[in-house]
Amino acid sequence: MNLFKYTCCFSFALVTSYEATNGPVTAQPLRHASAAANQSLQETWMLFAMAVIKNDVATIKLLSSSKVYCVDCMRNTAKEQAVWEVYENKNPDTWYDKMYGEFAYIDIDKFIKEDLPLVFNQRIKKRLLDKNKLVFTDQVLYGGQQNMGTVLVTIIDPSDKWEGAQAAFGFVKTKNGYRFCNYSTIP
Template sequence: MRNVSKTSYLFVLIIILFFLTDHCKKKLEKEETSGDETKKQISTNLSSNMERTWKRFVSAIQSDDAVEIKKLSTNCIYCTTCVTNTAKEKSSFETLEKKNFETAYDKLYSDFSYIPIDRFIREDKPIIFDSTIKSKLSGKIKYDSSWIKAADVHNQACILSKAKFKTAQKYQVYHIRISIPDDWVSLFLTEEITDYVFAFIQTEDGYKYYEFSQIP
């Protein structure tokens, strides 16, 4: 009788684990296939130049090397979450929002979000690149790559020179994504997966980090 009970218990446990694993697998698959399929490649097969840049970037972030981070970045970083990622900044934005809602959001997705690189490194990097993100940077990444016209990037001289925007030249852009959580136990316990996206653009001096976004 005791052996039967143990066998039954193990059978039930295996069934539960099977359904948990299947549930989390489907959850990940849904996340990967949502949106534009061409932008959901799960791979670490970056171009050799981009791969070298990514490794240098990860090393610089993990060692808090401000000089190296600056070398690997454009003169500003486009980052909407940086506008309100502290209590003081959030309060200031909410005050502006109450005064003029449309102006606040126009500014949020334009002037406010172009953060000078020195300020980004000093104020925003410690918030964005916390211990959890740092620990994930060397792991599995997802990415998409595309060629886009300069005018379709960000019409800001701190990212590309004004002269570049007047040409029809196209630039290769990589969006590298890290998903949290990424283990099946945590996925089962949470309703939402957050993607952290780091964008790099091709320049005459190699690929440069120029944009951070968070989804959702």
């Protein structure tokens, strides 16, 4: 499992966004969730996973932030890929920053409508509650100002020929508990 790779990429996106409005940030090391944080994250994950399995849009929305950071979602269909390639060609100096910046934040309603069925296909849904396929961790960012939880779901088991793959679901801790805010894959 390459948790460090995921954490760096996800943290980079969060830090870049945070720094744009709040100034420079010093990186905080990854730490494993405390028992209480881990329990809270696991409880939220169970509710979220069950809502996804049942296609309970109201609960998914309730357990999500208003925007989901998802670089993969910008080009996960042939049509989106074609549009993105045109954009890259027309904006060779800025496309990368836009892709990992403002364009990666997708309104939750759009995410639910367009990306949820692609992110949570039937194969992945079967693994959402399999304790042998889940890893829970948290990270404190911005000098302790922001707590993030991550649920890693093994979506392709490793073999002697390939390292496998994981889906990483990020959750931000709010006063109302953890809220889904990020989706990415490893590798």
